[in-house]
Amino acid sequence: MKKQPVYVTRSNLPALADIIPLLEEIWDRRILTNNGPVLQRFESALSDYLGVEHISLVANATLGTVLAMQQAGITSGEVITTPFSFVATSHAIKLAGATPVFADIDPITLNLDPTKIEALITPQTKALLPVHTFGVPCDTDGLAEVAHRHGLKVLYDAAHAFGVHRNGQSILRHGEMSVLSFHATKVFNTFEGGAVIVRDRETKLAIDRLANFGFDATGAANAIGMNAKMNEFSAAIGLAQLCRIDEVLADRACVAQRYMEQLSNIRRLSCPSPTGIVGHNHYAFPILVGSDFHVSRDELHSRLEEENIFTRKYFYPLISDMEPYKSLASANPAGLPVARKIASQILCLPLYPDLDIPTQDRVIEHLLRY
Structure with missing residues (x-):
């Protein structure tokens, strides 16, 4: 089950x-x-x-x-x-x-x-x-x-x-x-x-x-x-x-900090994280799945979903690859190498203020397997 x-x-x-x-x-x-x-x-x-x-x-x-x-x-x-x-x-x-x-x-x-x-x-x-x-x-x-x-x-x-x-x-x-x-x-x-x-x-x-x-x-x-x-x-x-936004922001920070502590040493997987920002709201917790990681970003996304853990390839595809915009001259992939690389690697992990430790551990444990 x-x-x-x-x-x-x-x-x-x-x-x-x-x-x-x-x-x-x-x-x-x-x-x-x-x-x-x-x-x-x-x-x-x-x-x-x-x-x-x-x-x-x-x-x-x-x-x-x-x-x-x-x-x-x-x-x-x-x-x-x-x-x-x-x-x-x-x-x-x-x-x-x-x-x-x-x-x-x-x-x-x-x-x-x-x-x-x-x-x-x-x-x-x-x-x-x-x-x-x-x-x-x-x-x-x-x-x-x-x-x-x-x-x-x-x-x-x-x-x-x-x-x-x-x-x-x-x-x-x-x-x-x-x-x-x-x-x-x-x-x-x-x-x-x-x-x-x-x-x-x-x-x-x-x-x-x-x-x-x-x-x-x-x-x-x-x-x-x-x-x-x-x-x-x-x-x-x-x-x-x-009335409770400060508590919400503090809880989000705790979830993000725990991810950082548990995942920051995984080889070929990086955790972009803001530093020196007072009042950062921890809107998301993105990870970058390197091209030399054991599985691709898309495969990791699929494997987590099989375990009923839903992540998001956010932002993928790039806006410049979408139908209304891909014909624009500035949408040429040659001019957007960094954005294209990030979009192909990024995965946002579950993050919300009431994400409890046992549930977060489920996410972390599956990532540590790789």
């Missing part, structure tokens, strides 16, 4: 005792959306927790990224980004009206490599859209220097980077805007949702208007917007989640 399945992630839920009073408030008021009182409280509490001044809550991170690009005036031209990400990163660029251009990644951080960007800049280049992959901060200084030299804007896909800090400040403070995801599988979730972090109140209000069909304070639709608002239920989930 197979043992209980171990999934690569498991959504964190707030305590019912924390959420029920908030739901009672919503039921009493019957205000379900349109910048309701629960959303306003959540926005304020989240801003305080993250250490940023201006946040616009949205229905999801894809819409948030489209709105950020629209507000930044990036509705045509080219945007340099990473092929090593979830496909929503490039989809948002296309939905905003621009074209993604893929640059290679750094082999250590797995983030967009600033040294690979300059050769791809053309008169049509409008912006950079880097990703803080697995919550590991990008080389924000290097990216800012390239962007400044060429007059480009920098918007960050921070879907994985909830609560991450660098040099005592939130990583979300970098670039013109950063976009968080609160999808069910993220470190912090509102079932579905997201947030756009901006530098000033004027931009925040502009994002809010675009997320509400373009309506301004007078009720006039003076811009082409969409329905990208977060609802009161999702905001209530967010408020309740904030």
